[in-house]
Every structure is written in structure tokens, then in C-alpha cells.
Amino acid sequence: xxxxxxxxxxxxxAGCSSQTAxxxxxxxxxxxVTVIAHDSFVMTDQQINDFKAATGITIELIQAGDxxxxxxxxxxxxxxxxxxxxxxxxxxxxxxxxNSGVFEPYESQASGTFKSxxxxxxxxxxxxxVDFGDVCVNFDKKFxxxxxxxxxxxxxxxxxxxxxxxxxxxxxxxxxxxxxxxxATIATxxxxxxxxxxxxxxxxxxxxxxxxxxxxxxxTAGGGNxxxxxxxxxxxxxxxxxxxxxxxxxxxGTGSMTAGCFRQIxxxxxxxxxxxxxxxxxxxxxxxSKEFQSSVAESMFVYPVRQDxxxxxxxxxxxxxxxxxxxxxxxxxxxxxxxWLTAWDAVMKN
Amino acid sequence: MGxxxxxxxxxxxxxxxxxxxVLVVGVLVVVPIYNLVKMIIALxxxxxxxxxxxxxxxxxxxxxxxxxxxxxxxxxxxGLPLSYILARYSVKHRKFIQALVLTPFVLPTVVTGIAIKGxxxxxxxxxLWLILIGHVYVNLAVVVRIVTPVWEAxxxxxxxxxxxxxxxxxxxxxxxxxxxxxxxxxxAYGIVFVFGASSLGLVLILGDGRWQTFEVAILRQISxxxxxxxxxxxxxxxxxxxxxxxxxxxxxRVVARAARHGVHDRKxxxxxxxxxxxxYVYVIALIIPLLWLVKTSVTLDGSVGFSAWISVLTExxxxxxxxxxxxxxxTLKVAALTAVISMLVGGAxxxxxxxxxxxxxxxxxxxVTLGISSVTLGLALLVTVTRPPFEFDRxxxxxxVTHSLVALPLVMAQVQPLLQSVDARxxxxxxxxxAHPFAAYKTAYGKVARTSLLSAASVSAAVSxxxxxxxxxLGGYDQPTLAVTILRVLSKxxxxxxxxxxxxxxxxxxxxxxxxxxxxxxxxxxxxxVRHD
Numbered sequence: 001x002x003x004x005x006x007x008x009x010x011x012x013x014a015g016c017s018s019q020t021a022x023x024x025x026x027x028x029x030x031x032x033v034t035v036i037a038h039d040s041f042v043m044t045d046q047q048i049n050d051f052k053a054a055t056g057i058t059i060e061l062i063q064a065g066d067x068x069x070x071x072x073x074x075x076x077x078x079x080x081x082x083x084x085x086x087x088x089x090x091x092x093x094x095x096x097x098x099n100s101g102v103f104e105p106y107e108s109q110a111s112g113t114f115k116s117x118x119x120x121x122x123x124x125x126x127x128x129x130v131d132f133g134d135v136c137v138n139f140d141k142k143f144x145x146x147x148x149x150x151x152x153x154x155x156x157x158x159x160x161x162x163x164x165x166x167x168x169x170x171x172x173x174x175x176x177x178x179x180x181x182x183x184a185t186i187a188t189x190x191x192x193x194x195x196x197x198x199x200x201x202x203x204x205x206x207x208x209x210x211x212x213x214x215x216x217x218x219x220t221a222g223g224g225n226x227x228x229x230x231x232x233x234x235x236x237x238x239x240x241x242x243x244x245x246x247x248x249x250x251x252x253g254t255g256s257m258t259a260g261c262f263r264q265i266x267x268x269x270x271x272x273x274x275x276x277x278x279x280x281x282x283x284x285x286x287x288x289s290k291e292f293q294s295s296v297a298e299s300m301f302v303y304p305v306r307q308d309x310x311x312x313x314x315x316x317x318x319x320x321x322x323x324x325x326x327x328x329x330x331x332x333x334x335x336x337x338x339x340w341l342t343a344w345d346a347v348m349k350n
Numbered sequence: 351m352g353x354x355x356x357x358x359x360x361x362x363x364x365x366x367x368x369x370x371x372v373l374v375v376g377v378l379v380v381v382p383i384y385n386l387v388k389m390i391i392a393l394x395x396x397x398x399x400x401x402x403x404x405x406x407x408x409x410x411x412x413x414x415x416x417x418x419x420x421x422x423x424x425x426x427x428x429g430l431p432l433s434y435i436l437a438r439y440s441v442k443h444r445k446f447i448q449a450l451v452l453t454p455f456v457l458p459t460v461v462t463g464i465a466i467k468g469x470x471x472x473x474x475x476x477x478l479w480l481i482l483i484g485h486v487y488v489n490l491a492v493v494v495r496i497v498t499p500v501w502e503a504x505x506x507x508x509x510x511x512x513x514x515x516x517x518x519x520x521x522x523x524x525x526x527x528x529x530x531x532x533x534x535x536x537x538a539y540g541i542v543f544v545f546g547a548s549s550l551g552l553v554l555i556l557g558d559g560r561w562q563t564f565e566v567a568i569l570r571q572i573s574x575x576x577x578x579x580x581x582x583x584x585x586x587x588x589x590x591x592x593x594x595x596x597x598x599x600x601x602x603r604v605v606a607r608a609a610r611h612g613v614h615d616r617k618x619x620x621x622x623x624x625x626x627x628x629x630y631v632y633v634i635a636l637i638i639p640l641l642w643l644v645k646t647s648v649t650l651d652g653s654v655g656f657s658a659w660i661s662v663l664t665e666x667x668x669x670x671x672x673x674x675x676x677x678x679x680x681t682l683k684v685a686a687l688t689a690v691i692s693m694l695v696g697g698a699x700x701x702x703x704x705x706x707x708x709x710x711x712x713x714x715x716x717x718v719t720l721g722i723s724s725v726t727l728g729l730a731l732l733v734t735v736t737r738p739p740f741e742f743d744r745x746x747x748x749x750x751v752t753h754s755l756v757a758l759p760l761v762m763a764q765v766q767p768l769l770q771s772v773d774a775r776x777x778x779x780x781x782x783x784x785a786h787p788f789a790a791y792k793t794a795y796g797k798v799a800r801t802s803l804l805s806a807a808s809v810s811a812a813v814s815x816x817x818x819x820x821x822x823x824l825g826g827y828d829q830p831t832l833a834v835t836i837l838r839v840l841s842k843x844x845x846x847x848x849x850x851x852x853x854x855x856x857x858x859x860x861x862x863x864x865x866x867x868x869x870x871x872x873x874x875x876x877x878x879x880v881r882h883d
Contacts, residue, residue: 065728068574068576072572174574209553213555225468240842348559
């Protein structure tokens with residue numbers, strides 16, 4: 001028993017030694033900036049160290065789960081926030097957060113380098129766009145070739161009989177791409193969107209609980225024993241397949257529809273009540289700097305907002321170029337989301 | 351009339367033991383939840399109590415109760431035979447089987463869900479029945495770990511006596527065996543019920559969207575609608591439901607006192623074909639999903655490929671800034687810390703059952719974490735521990751404490767029935783022979799406490815290995831545990847991701863087996879010391 005006690009003490013001391021440093025509030029640049037992000041955010045140790053070497057600012061990262069949890073915590077603590085900078089709030093939730101007084105106004109000086117459609121996208125001077133992606137229907141090329149079936153090219157196509165029982169999407173109440181797909185149909189069909197979903201349902205669409213479930217269990221090209229060659233995913237998923245493959249791929253087995261895609265834009269903002277606003281501004285600038293922007297494609301599979309950043313090879317070869325993405329104004333989404341989800345439930349779950 | 355029922359004056363430290371669970375639960379659960387509720391109330395309300403919300407509340411309540419009841423009944427029915435076999439037959443690889451039973455409990459629900467869908471999904475379509483299969487599979491461990499030790503501790507002289515008086519079969523079970531294991535079975539039922547009621551991952555993966563639990567409903571309100579007022583209402587109802595169920599199923603029931611040197615013979619397995627067959631069925635059912643994971647980890651692009659394993663065992667490329675051995679070390683450290691903390695906190699919490707009614711009731715706060723929605727607790731911790739005045743340093747220590755909180759109900763559920771089954775006359779006997787109260791308690795309860803705590807420690811370590819929810823942000827971005835890493839891998843679209851996640855899951859299962867075998871070996875050697883003195 002004594003031995004067990006000694007071992008236990010050693011273990012406890014080992015745990016103690018890996019504590020992270022206590023952030024010191026400071027008014028001048030320098031000090032620590034806490035960045036709260038969702039679980040898909042990637043910032044490498046290299047980038048954090050480089051930034052510290054250049055500015056003396058230490059970035060501490062909190063990964064708060066999904067975007068909804070992150071934004072919830074910010075709204076609840078508006079004015080005395082858990083962090084200094086938030087990254088990853090997207091256009092479905094931005095209006096709600098801005099209206100709740102979550103952010104400190106700041107517009108990055110670098111906005112002149114953004115692609116034109118992002119230059120004035122600041123939600124009244126509160127947010128800075130950092131990256132974007134498109135949620136599109138992906139298809140398994142092998143399946144369509146083997147069955148001599150043409151790949152669908154529009155949302156309307158998905159309701160035709162030849163694609164019956166081939167599409168899997170996600171529940172918009174629990175999945176971000178699932179929500180984006182619903183918004184795409186609303187943007188396309190306006191008030192008639194419930195009819196579209198009735199047709200999808202009649203065409204045996206499957207609704208999965210999460211993206212990973214749909215992609216890995218149901219998608220025929222996901223590695224599991226899936227039976228659905230059409231899945232709602234990202235325009236960059238085919239590029240991801242190429243990057244993560246064990247050998248260099250000259251072509252990828254999946255492709256993406258380029259119509260019916262919904263654009264998701266991710267923003268960063270300074271939280272109102274932060275005690276290190278000056279340093280936080282530098283961190284936001286860093287997120288839209290050339291160095292960071294050239295990493296977002298490969299690490300998060302999203303597109304940078306800057307136009308002077310080169311895309312990785314896999315993107316230019318395999319990611320679909322979406323020329324006319326669909327979108328809805330944040331305010332409109334904020335006001336109607338509850339009603340839309342209730343209506344969707346009524347169509348799909350009865 | 352029990353002549354051993356005169357009470358020894360209760361030493362202060364039994365009553366004081368209630369302080370520890372109250373303190374830990376208070377600081378890490380009550381304060382953050384209170385903080386969260388305060389913030390929610392401060393916001394302008396917007397018609398939360400509309401008819402629509404009340405109607406959906408009723409539906410969700412019905413669905414939660416259905417899923418929870420069927421899960422608990424199913425798990426108990428499935429688990430009791432295995433508990434019986436492990437308790438009363440001499441099974442050659444019992445430690446391995448006990449460890450194997452824990453693995454489904456530990457694997458992240460996403461992985462278990464995908465595995466079950468992959469195996470059974472073509473025969474059973476998604477919906478209530480597939481959810482139940484998944485739930486029973488995962489919760490079998492709870493029933494077996496709680497009921498088996500109590501069944502083992504049962505003095506068989508009662509059975510021999512009853513048999514010699516002519517009782518047999520069903521009558522024997524009903525009048526002799528059941529009263530002795532009843533309290534443990536109810537405890538297990540209550541905990542599985544609560545796990546079923548707060549299930550999230552398996553309902554999302556194995557369901558068809560028509561069945562929800564409160565946890566799913568809360569997630570929908572927070573993750574997309576950011577409607578935490580309605581989420582809070584759901585969380586409160588969930589908590590009330592859980593408190594009621596736990597209150598009903600963990601009332602202290604009078605258990606016939608088992609004499610210390612009772613008879614605990616085990617029958618040889620060769621004597622019963624049914625037992626042997628049943629054991630094989632159990633082992634196969636438990637191993638098949640693990641085999642599926644192994645198969646998936648070496649399947650790349652339709653044929654066999656080992657690059658997932660090569661990546662796991664050397665430097666991995668998928669997550670550039672995190673090395674795999676870093677992940678393993680973090681996971682083991684946290685699990686070890688959790689086991690240590692659990693033994694201390696859980697031990698104190700379990701001791702409260704020996705105290706007065708007040709002490710015992712205060713000790714029951716240890717069960718409260720079962721009832722708090724993990725989505726809600728995560729949000730509460732996020733807004734509390736990152737801001738003054740409750741700002742905590744994020745560290746492995748903090749994760750371990752949170753994991754111990756999650757494991758606390760299981761520790762208490764394992765240790766308390768065993769403490770209750772010890773004959774209190776031992777205590778009075780020791781005291782009347784002049785022993786100091788501390789020595790008297792140590793003599794009566796010490797060894798039971800030690801062995802059951804060690805066994806509970808392995809459950810806590812297992813819980814820690816598989817935990818990824820509320821606590822994952824508490825340790826810092828660059829120190830993810832294995833379960834968190836598996837989830838990150840499953841967010842990257844690639845065939846390779848699934849193989850890689852499967853390989854990591856196999857490693858996780860292997861770790862669980864090792865940890866469980868390790869603790870149980872130590873506890874076995876302690877147990878042997880008991881038999882020989």
C-alpha cells in the first residue's frame with residue numbers, strides 16, 4: 001500500500017508539472033492573447049512561436065467544441081469574455097452575436113488585400129473575414145461510372161427518380177454542413193423549399209446525425225460499407241482525399257457538384273471587454289496575414305480571403321471551383337432559423 | 351432482532367467524509383452551473399414558455415423515458431447472466447473477460463456507433479432498435495462491474511441451507527439470491543437508465559432522427575440555434591428526471607449480513623454446458639466489434655494496407671502539430687491522475703454510506719454528475735473556469751479532476767454495496783475488544799474497501815481514457831487525449847481518416863485492457879491476502 005501511495009504521489013506531481021502559464025493582462029502589445037475557436041481550427045506551434053518572436057505576444061488557444069457552443073459562451077459572457085479574440089464564427093451565427101454586443105469594433109488594415117467580395121464584409125465594423133468554404137454535394141465517380149449514370153448537376157436533379165435512394169445529407173439541427181445544405185435549398189427555392197424537401201423525402205434521401213457519420217458510414221467512397229454515392233460535404237473534400245492519401249494521387253475518386261453550393265464564411269473578432277485590445281488587433285491582423293492565410297488551405301481545407309495567396313496543388317487540381325455560390329444575409333438567417341428548423345422537422349420526421 | 355445493531359459511536363471522520371464529494375461537486379459542478387444559470391436569467395427572455403416548447407418538451411420526455419427504460423431493462427437482462435457466471439464459476443480468463451467487458455464502454459461513441467452500424471446496420475435498420483443494441487452493448491460493463499462483486503461476496507451457506515430445506519430453482523433465486531443482490535442490481539439499473547437518458551452520440555449515429563433524448567435536444571438548441579434558454583429548460587428537466595430515478599433506485603435496502611468467513615466456492619465451468627456456451631457467446635459478441643475495427647484499420651481503398659498502423663507507431667502526418675506518442679503519454683497521464691483522484695474522492699464519497707442518514711444523503715451528491723447534461727456542463731465550465739473570479743489554470747490536473755467527477759457515480763456504485771454487505775457486528779466486536787474506532791473500522795471494512803477501490807480505480811481510468819466531452823478544452827490545445835484525437839481525425843474527409851481512427855481506437859481498446867488487467871491484478875492479490883488470514 002505504501003508503494004501505491006508513492007507511485008500515486010509521483011503521478012500527481014507529473015500532472016502538476018504540465019500546467020500552462022497564467023495569462024498576465026497587459027495594456028501594451030506584448031502579453032498574452034487568448035483565442036477561442038471551434039474544434040476544427042488549426043494553428044501550429046511554429047506559427048505561434050513565429051508570431052511571438054515577431055511581436056512578443058503569446059497566443060493561447062481554447063478549443064470550445066462546436067461553433068454553437070463557442071458563440072453561446074460569448075453571448076453569455078458579453079462584456080466580460082472568456083477570451084480576447086474569437087475565431088470561427090460564421091455567417092449563420094454572426095448576426096446573432098453582433099446584435100448581442102459580443103464584439104469590439106475593429107477593421108483589419110489588410111482588407112484591401114482581400115478578394116473583392118470580402119472587402120466590405122465586416123458586419124458593421126465588428127468582424128474580419130478570414131476564410132471561406134462551400135458546402136456542396138460530393139459524388140463517388142466510380143459508382144456513377146459503374147452504373148452508367150450521369151452525375152447530378154443541380155439541386156433540382158436530386159429529386160429525379162434516377163437518383164432515388166442515393167443521397168445522404170445531415171440533420172441541420174446538429175450539423176453545420178447539413179444546415180448549409182438546407183440554407184442552399186431555401187436560397188434556391190424561396191418559400192417553396194418545403195416542397196423541395198418533400199420531393200427529396202419521396203426520393204428516399206437519408207438524413208444522418210453528423211457529417212462524420214454520413215461521410216464514413218454512408219458514403220460509398222468514405223472507407224466504410226456505405227450505400228450512398230452522393231453526400232453533402234465540402235467542395236474541398238476531393239482535395240482532402242488527395243492530400244491524405246497514402247500515395248500521390250493523380251486523380252481522386254470523388255468530385256463535387258458546383259451548383260447548389262452554399263458559401264460559409266468564417267470570421268474573427270475581438271471580444272468586447274478584452275483586457276488586451278491592442279494585442280488582440282495584432283492577432284486578428286495575423287489571421288489575415290500572408291503567412292497564416294497560406295496555411296489555412298492545407299490545414300483546415302478552406303479558402304483564404306486574401307487574393308495574393310497561392311493555393312496548394314491539390315486544391316487547384318481537385319477542388320471544384322464554385323462560381324455562383326448561394327448565400328443568405330446573416331440577419332435573415334438569424335430571424336428565421338428557428339421557424340425553418342421547425343418546418344424542416346415537420347416535413348422530414350413525420 | 352439483531353443483537354449486533356447497537357451502534358458504535360460514529361467517529362467524526364466518517365461524517366466528515368461527506369465534505370469531500372460535496373466540495374468537489376460543489377466547486378466543479380454546482381458553481382459553474384449556477385454561474386451559467388445566472389447568466390441565462392440575465393438575458394431578455396423571448397417566449398420560452400410557448401405551447402410549441404411545452405409540446406416538444408412532452409415528446410422529448412416520452413422518448414427519453416422510453417429509450418432509457420428499454421436500455422436499462424435490456425442491459426440488466428443481458429448483464430445478469432454474465433455476472434452470475436463470473437461470480438459463481440471458476441472462469442479461467444476472468445480478468446481478461448472483465449477487461450473486455452469494459453472496452454465498449456470506453457471507446458468514443460462515434461467509433462462504437464460506426465462499428466455497430468457497419469456490423470449490424472444491414473440487418474437492423476437505423477432507429478430505436480439499433481440504438482438499443484448500441485446502448486446495451488456499451489452499458490453491459492456497468493451492470494457486470496457493479497453486480498458481479500456483490501454476487502461474489504454472497505455467502506453461499508444461505509443457499510446450501512435453503513437447498514437442504516427443499517428450496518430450489520426459481521424459489522431459491524427469488525427468496526435467497528435476489529434479496530442479496532437486489533441493491534446492486536437496482537443501482538446498476540439506475541445508472542444505466544441515466545446513461546441511456548443522457549445518450550448523445552449513439553442516438554445521433556444509430557437513430558433515424560425520430561428519436562431524441564434530452565441531451566440531443568439540448569445539443570440542437572445550442573449548436574445551431576444558440577437558444578440556451580430553451581436548452582436550460584431541457585437541462586433542468588433532465589436533471590430532475592435523473593434525480594428522481596437515482597433517488598428511487600439507490601435507497602439503502604436492508605441486506606442480510608454476510609459473515610466474513612463465509613463460503614464463496616466457485617463451481618468448475620465444466621459442470622454446466624449452458625454456462626460455457628453463454629460465456630462463448632458473450633466473448634464473441636464483445637470481440638467482434640473490436641475485430642471490425644482491426645479490419646477497418648488495415649483496409650485502404652478496398653484492399654489491405656498498413657499505412658494507418660505505420661503512422662500510429664511512428665510519426666503521423668495527418669495532424670502535423672501533434673505527435674502520436676505525445677497523445678498516448680497525455681492520455682495515460684490523465685488516466686492515471688484520474689484513477690488516483692477517483693480513489694480518494696470516490697473512497698470518501700463511498701464511506702458516507704456508513705454514516706448517519708444526513709451524511710449518506712450528502713454523499714449522494716456524488717451521483718449528481720450523472721444528471722447534468724454534458725453539453726450544458728461543458729458550456730458552464732467554459733464560461734466559468736476561463737474567467738475571474740473562478741479562473742483555473744488549464745492543465746492535465748483539471749481534466750483529470752473533471753474525469754473523476756464523471757467516474758464518481760460509478761465508483762460509488764461499485765464500492766457502496768460492498769461496504770453495505772459487510773456485517774456491522776464485526777465493528778462492535780472489534781470495539782468491544784478494545785480497538786480504537788479507527789482500527790475497528792479498518793478491521794471490519796478495510797479490506798473490502800481496498801479491493802473494491804482498486805477495482806473502481808480501473809473503471810475510473812477507463813472512463814478517463816474514453817472521455818472527450820466537457821473536459822476536452824480544459825487541458826490546452828496542444829495536449830489532446832486519444833479520444834479527442836480520434837474525433838479530430840474523423841473530421842477530415844478521407845478514406846485514410848477512417849483507417850487511422852480505427853487504428854487509434856484499437857490502441858485505445860488495448861490500453862483499456864491493460865489498465866483494467868493491471869488494476870484487477872493488484873486487487874486480486876489484495877483479495878488473496880484476505881482469504882488467507
